[in-house]
Amino acid sequence: MVSPRRYRAMMERVISTTVWSATPLMAEIAARWIEDGTFGRTVEREEATARVLMAKRILAGYWGKGHRCGLAVWLELPGGVDVGGVYGEGAAEGDFG
Numbered sequence: 001m002v003s004p005r006r007y008r009a010m011m012e013r014v015i016s017t018t019v020w021s022a023t024p025l026m027a028e029i030a031a032r033w034i035e036d037g038t039f040g041r042t043v044e045r046e047e048a049t050a051r052v053l054m055a056k057r058i059l060a061g062y063w064g065k066g067h068r069c070g071l072a073v074w075l076e077l078p079g080g081v082d083v084g085g086v087y088g089e090g091a092a093e094g095d096f097g
Contacts, residue, residue: 003011022030033039049068056063059075066073077083 030039033042048070052066052068052070052073055073056066059073062075062077064074064076077086
């Protein structure tokens with residue numbers, strides 16, 4: 001930083017309150033998590049959890065079982081529902097397949 005000497009203390013305070021950076025330890029941990037896949041797995045788990053919670057909310061009347069980080073859920077369909085028909089309609093509409 002270059003400034004007139006009389007403003008230097010004020011400039012140092014301004015810079016120290018407006019400039020943020022990660023500590024070396026946190027930066028190293030973040031870099032290692034990105035490199036070894038830990039970060040990606042964590043993000044994937046969070047995404048899976050969000051999707052399961054959304055499905056649970058939308059399908060509340062049919063919810064059976066499902067792990068909060070799972071990629072699949074078990075639905076309790078009412079008696080007489082043709083599972084093959086439900087699957088066929090969903091696949092035809094491109095919802096799943």
